[in-house]
Every structure is written in structure tokens, then in C-alpha cells.
Amino acid sequence: MSGAPIDRYRRRLLGGAVAAGTLTLAPGVFLHRLAEAKPEAEPVTAAVRWGLLVDANKCADCSVCVDACREEHGWDGHGRPRSDAQWIRKVELRDQTSGRQLSLPMMCQHCAHPPCVDVCPTGASFRRADGIVLVDKHTCIGCRYCMMACPYKARSFIHEELSDQKPYSPRGKGTVESCTLCVHRVDAGLAPACVDACQRDGRGALTFGDLNDTNGALRRALAEHATTQVRADLGLDLGVRYRGL
Amino acid sequence: MRRLLPALLLLAAWPALAAPADGAGRVPLPAVDAGAGGQCVEPVEFMRRNHMELLLHQRDETMHRGIRTQRHSLRNCINCHAVDGAGQPVTLDDPEHFCVSCHRYAAVKLDCFQCHTGTPEPGVPGVVGADAWSRGLAATDPRGANP
Numbered sequence: 067m068s069g070a071p072i073d074r075y076r077r078r079l080l081g082g083a084v085a086a087g088t089l090t091l092a093p094g095v096f097l098h099r100l101a102e103a104k105p106e107a108e109p110v111t112a113a114v115r116w117g118l119l120v121d122a123n124k125c126a127d128c129s130v131c132v133d134a135c136r137e138e139h140g141w142d143g144h145g146r147p148r149s150d151a152q153w154i155r156k157v158e159l160r161d162q163t164s165g166r167q168l169s170l171p172m173m174c175q176h177c178a179h180p181p182c183v184d185v186c187p188t189g190a191s192f193r194r195a196d197g198i199v200l201v202d203k204h205t206c207i208g209c210r211y212c213m214m215a216c217p218y219k220a221r222s223f224i225h226e227e228l229s230d231q232k233p234y235s236p237r238g239k240g241t242v243e244s245c246t247l248c249v250h251r252v253d254a255g256l257a258p259a260c261v262d263a264c265q266r267d268g269r270g271a272l273t274f275g276d277l278n279d280t281n282g283a284l285r286r287a288l289a290e291h292a293t294t295q296v297r298a299d300l301g302l303d304l305g306v307r308y309r310g311l
Numbered sequence: 312m313r314r315l316l317p318a319l320l321l322l323a324a325w326p327a328l329a330a331p332a333d334g335a336g337r338v339p340l341p342a343v344d345a346g347a348g349g350q351c352v353e354p355v356e357f358m359r360r361n362h363m364e365l366l367l368h369q370r371d372e373t374m375h376r377g378i379r380t381q382r383h384s385l386r387n388c389i390n391c392h393a394v395d396g397a398g399q400p401v402t403l404d405d406p407e408h409f410c411v412s413c414h415r416y417a418a419v420k421l422d423c424f425q426c427h428t429g430t431p432e433p434g435v436p437g438v439v440g441a442d443a444w445s446r447g448l449a450a451t452d453p454r455g456a457n458p
Contacts, residue, residue: 202374
């Protein structure tokens with residue numbers, strides 16, 4: 067009976083054994099694969115909470131993550147930085163006293179208590195059981211309340227008619243969008259495109275994993291180092307954590 | 312006479328009612344190219360009336376619950392059907408596009424493609440056979456198989 071793979075998946079989830087591994091495709095090309103992909107007929111569960119750790123000490127003055135995201139989801143701009151789509155952006159910080167400079171990526175923080183979901187009048191903005199905050203563009207009316215509610219300026223609005231979208235990343239005029247944590251890749255057992263790109267071409271500043279898995283790479287990194295949540299005072303319980311801020 | 316009139320009317324309308332289904336009648340049928348599939352994921356008669364229900368159901372399952380079975384997904388429709396006889400992709404601008412041709416004929420506005428791409432992914436074949444969700448798992452899933 068075909069129920070067998072699901073039982074195994076459940077057992078592994080409950081046992082907390084979803085460990086991150088690395089699959090070598092060709093010399094120098096790595097595909098970071100979470101040990102077991104979710105069976106495609108299984109709904110996501112709250113047993114997993116996907117999260118991301120950004121190590122500002124490693125993050126260099128490059129834009130590999132941003133380029134990878136743009137390539138993956140096809141949100142190329144129209145040369146209008148104030149209104150162009152922006153799923154992830156690089157932020158430069160400078161301490162005025164010491165002169166210490168930091169460069170780090172900022173995107174949807176995948177809050178456990180997302181303000182965008184609170185304000186959405188149609189229920190289009192929602193949080194999936196596994197912690198990924200998404201926009202259901204089928205019900206989005208483009209009111210942009212969520213853009214105003216987000217403390218991280220993570221969301222953008224599509225002003226232009228589009229064509230040739232990626233099959234796994236539908237985008238259309240009149241809807242709001244933001245980082246999906248590459249939900250199509252995560253459901254297939256892969257890490258988000260920015261994480262893969264940073265490991266491959268950057269300095270390995272991004273760690274993706276399950277915040278609930280105490281043996282996972284993410285939880286081990288969080289246990290080992292002091293990390294912060296941006297605007298922790300808001301109490302939103304973020305899925306994206308920063309080290310070295 | 313009262314009985315004769317309906318019978319005469321029926322007789323007069325007979326040629327239109329009895330028009331053959333192959334498009335040779337007064338109203339031409341759309342030229343639908345079924346694409347590469349040859350066989351749909353469900354019986355054709357069922358799909359003609361219910362494809363929108365399947366797509367709507369699959370849309371919510373995928374978006375909100377992360378269920379990514381291919382059988383009733385829009386991507387699978389496009390990968391199989393949006394190709395011509397030679398297997399070349401057909402774009403939405405082409406009136407022969409599988410979805411476009413029928414929707415034009417029926418004058419039903421099609422807004423899937425404001426966001427979704429209407430052209431198939433190169434090298435990705437459509438899935439015709441039963442997948443785990445709609446067949447094998449139906450027995451173990453309390454909600455049963457897709458409609």
C-alpha cells in the first residue's frame with residue numbers, strides 16, 4: 067500500500083531526525099537537501115517550523131542572495147526602485163560611534179504572529195502551518211494594508227501587467243507579494259534559492275532549517291551563538307534570526 | 312390542431328437539434344487540439360463540465376496546505392495540453408491554445424493567466440496516470456480522493 071512512505075515521513079518528523087544534508091551534483095555544485103522531502107499528497111503540519119539564520123559576520127558586500135531570488139522568481143524590476151518588486155534586499159548598517167559597518171539581507175521575517183495577516187481584510191495574507199507567511203493572490207484585492215502593517219517593509223505591489231512568469235511562482239498585476247521562503251523548493255525538500263546561492267557563490271552566511279528540530283543545523287547554530295530578532299520588542303516571534311547585529 | 316402545432320414546430324426545428332456533434336452543424340465547434348496527452352487525467356465529458364472545480368480545489372489545497380499532487384494541477388494541464396501536434400509549445404496569443412480556443416468559443420473570461428504562465432515548461436512531461444493522492448491514498452485519507 068502506498069501509505070508506507072508517509073508513515074516513515076511522520077516517524078522521522080516526530081523523531082526530529084530531519085537533518086540537513088548536502089548532495090553533490092557535480093564538482094563545485096551542491097544542492098542542499100533536507101533529508102526527506104514531504105510526500106506531495108501530505109499537507110504541511112505544525113510539527114515543522116521553517117526558519118533562517120543570517121550570519122552578519124559572514125555576510126559580505128555582495129548580492130548573490132538577491133540575484134538568486136530574482137532569478138528564481140523572475141521579479142526583475144522596471145528601473146523604478148521606489149515601486150519595483152523587492153522580495154529581498156541588502157541593507158547596509160553603520161554604527162555612527164565606532165564606524166563598524168554591516169551588510170545583511172532583509173526579507174519577510176515569517177513571523178509567528180504576523181501583522182500582515184492581522185490586517186488583511188480578505189484572508190489572502192496567511193500563515194501556513196509550517197510557519198511560512200504567504201499571500202494567496204487568488205483572494206488578494208491589492209489594498210496594500212499588509213504593506214503598511216509590515217514593520218520590515220518586506221512586501222511589494224505589482225503595478226505592471228506581467229507575462230512569462232515562472233510556473234512555480236505565479237505573479238500578477240494588482241496583488242501584493244513577498245518572500246515565500248521558496249515554498250515550492252521547501253515542499254520538494256530543497257533549501258530556498260538564496261540559501262543555496264550563498265553557500266555556493268557567497269560566504270555561507272545563510273542557514274535554513276527547522277526551528278522545532280533540536281538536532282537540526284539551525285537549532286544547533288542558534289544554541290551555539292547569540293542571535294537576535296529584528297525589532298524583538300514587537301514580540302512577533304520571527305522565523306528569521308540574525309547573528310552579529 | 313392543438314396537438315398538431317407542437318409536432319409541426321418540432322419538425323421544423325429538427326435539423327438544428329439533430330446537428331451532428333463533429334462541428335458540421337450551423338454553429339461551428341472550436342478546433343481544440345488536445346495536445347500531447349492523448350488521454351486526459353479524467354474522462355473528457357467529466358472534464359468539460361468540471362475542470363474548473365478540480366482546479367479550484369487543487370488551488371486551495373496547494374496554496375494553503377502545501378499539497379502538490381500534479382494530477383489536477385494547472386501546471387499539469389498546461390504541460391500536457393498547451394502544445395501542438397509536433398510537441399511545440401503554444402502560447403496564449405495563439406487562438407489554437409487549448410484553454411483559449413474553448414474559452415473564446417464559450418465567451419467565458421479566463422483570468423488564470425494574469426498570474427500563471429500559459430506555456431509549458433520545456434522538457435517536463437504531463438502526468439496522466441493516477442498519482443498517489445487521487446488513487447492509492449484515497450483509502451487512507453479521511454477526506455477521500457479528489458472529486
